Amino acid sequence: MVLASVLLLSAEASRAGAARLPFATTHATNAALPADPAPFAVNDGTLLHPVVSATIRDRPAGRPVARLPARQLGNPTWVPVVERVPGWARVLLPARPNGSTGWIATGEHVRIARTTYLVRADVRERRLTLLRYGRPIGSWRVAVGAAETPTPVGRTFLLGSLRENGSLVLPTGAHSDTLHDYGGGPGTVALHGWPDPSVYGQAVSHGCLRVPDEALRALSRVPLGTLVLIHSGGIDA
Structure with a gap:
């Protein structure tokens, strides 16, 4: 009985610690x-x-x-x-x-x-490529971060799917290295569209990847959690 009480108290302490x-x-x-x-x-x-x-x-x-x-x-x-x-x-x-x-x-x-998908982004080439089963199924010119607000490189993932003002926004698990907050949020890097197509192929964003509508439609079918690999440059599209 004493042992059972000790184990119960230990389990409760563990749960309380996890909650904090x-x-x-x-x-x-x-x-x-x-x-x-x-x-x-x-x-x-x-x-x-x-x-x-x-x-x-x-x-x-x-x-x-x-x-x-x-x-x-x-x-x-x-x-x-x-x-x-x-x-x-x-x-x-x-x-x-x-x-x-x-x-x-x-x-x-x-x-x-x-997931059978993988998203690759090449900052130098300003290109995003969507792969399935290891093979490219779409590749698009995109806008990347400007020099003062660069797109962070490394591997991250699709964290969410949101609608903002009727437009699809796909936040990733990465954040800007230069902006600790943006637009009332925590500086999360996202994939989203842009009304002016002249930005594609340019380094003009605050760190997000601005992608064409066709790319956004394809990305909308990709499961959350899918890996997003952002390279500084030189990957094969």
């Missing part, structure tokens, strides 16, 4: 999150969704550092898995700093899925 952890969202900054060890690598398309808020650890069975909510930006939270060991998945996270990762236990409270 900060959420890893696009609005958060968490220096305790491990950095991405391979910021330009392609994953195998595996995605993870926490059915309920999931504890994020700094290593498998390690120190709790944050929680990943089941929903954010009005969408279910799906994140790409970039490394796995038995019982654990390392995922990319949408919090600052860019390239933040963490480990989540792959138990009954998470869903695992797989």
Whole structure:
């Protein structure tokens, strides 16, 4: 009876401790999150969704550092898995700093899925390419960040799908390195359209990727959590 009481108190303390952890969202900054060890690598398309808020650890069975909510930006939270060991998945996270990762236990409270898509963006060439099963299915000239507000490079992912003033906006898990807030938000880098097509092929944005309507229609079919690889230049379209 004493042992059962001790175990119950320990479980309650653990839950209370988890509840005090900060959420890893696009609005958060968490220096305790491990950095991405391979910021330009392609994953195998595996995605993870926490059915309920999931504890994020700094290593498998390690120190709790944050929680990943089941929903954010009005969408279910799906994140790409970039490394796995038995019982654990390392995922990319949408919090600052860019390239933040963490480990989540792959138990009954998470869903695992797989995407066949990959998004590549070449900042130097100012081109976005959509691939499926490793093959390009569309490639478009896009507008990228201006010199003073560059588009951050590295791997990130499609975090959400929003409608703003009737237009589709696809936030990613990355943030501007120079703007800590923009338009009332946290400086999240997004893929979105633009009314003036003359911007495509130019470095004129605040860090977002401005894409043609045709590209946006194709991207609207891509599952949330799909990897977005942003290169500084020289990738094959």
